[in-house]
């Protein structure tokens with residue numbers, strides 16, 4: 232077990248990719264905090280992957296709300312690993328996008344990641360070690376019709392990743408991103424249905440991916456095995472080609 236002395240916070244650990252990341256971090260011996268809005272789902276994941284060991288705990292937080300972000304940081308305390316995974320995904324063509332859901336999406340995906348990182352990084356910097364992994368999307372670096380707002384939030388996080396690496400990594404805190412493709416059966420595919428499956432068929436690997444496949448990449452970046460990796464975005468997306 233490579234993370235026995237580490238504390239990890241995984242936002243949106245109550246479902247999908249976040250729950251799989253939490254499972255792997257527990258397997259590697261970390262103390263894991265998962266956050267989400269839904270306490271029932273949180274309790275289920277804690278029971279499922281923690282098995283009563285006390286190794287996993289849930290903190291309720293709506294990351295669309297800045298006070299909730301601050302409260303999450305307070306309750307989490309010092310962490311060694313931060314996985315910024317929470318995101319909202321209202322789909323829609325640019326010409327149809329309403330302002331309220333655009334704002335909520337930027338608040339949840341960008342503002343929360345920015346300030347949660349700002350609140351938790353100082354303790355990592357003081358210790359001279361830590362790893363932050365931001366979850367973006369393949370859409371951050373390619374055009375996906377109907378996902379312009381979502382992709383823009385994730386492109387902002389790719390930039391934020393590089394800036395944080397420049398600020399934090401000289402003091403031992405690595406910052407990276409993982410960019411998933413269409414992942415079955417969670418999130419985007421839940422919203423997009425058949426269109427998500429079709430996206431998967433057109434990838435080089437010819438299928439959608441499993442949450443566990445992305446979680447393995449996040450675990451790698453969080454772990455000391457990635458000790459010389461910072462400021463990077465790892466595409467875990469089945470690859471596009473023409």
Ligand SMILES: NC(=O)c1ccc[n+]([C@@H]2O[C@H](COP(=O)([O-])OP(=O)(O)OC[C@H]3O[C@@H](n4cnc5c(N)ncnc54)[C@H](OP(=O)(O)O)[C@@H]3O)[C@@H](O)[C@H]2O)c1
Pocket residue numbers: 242243244245246247248249266267268269270272273292293294295315316317318319320339366367368369410411412413414415417418419420442
């Ligand atoms: N699935 C895909 O195809 C795909 C593709 C590219 C990128 N991604 C990215 O991967 C990450 C995880 O996606 P997923 O598909 O695993 O998610 P998912 O299965 O749809 O689950 C969504 C998660 O986000 C949490 N969440 C949503 N809004 C929140 C808010 N305002 N505050 C706090 N938590 C919130 C939910 O928790 P509660 O309901 O408990 O609040 C839940 O844990 C996201 O950053 C997503 O953008 C996913």
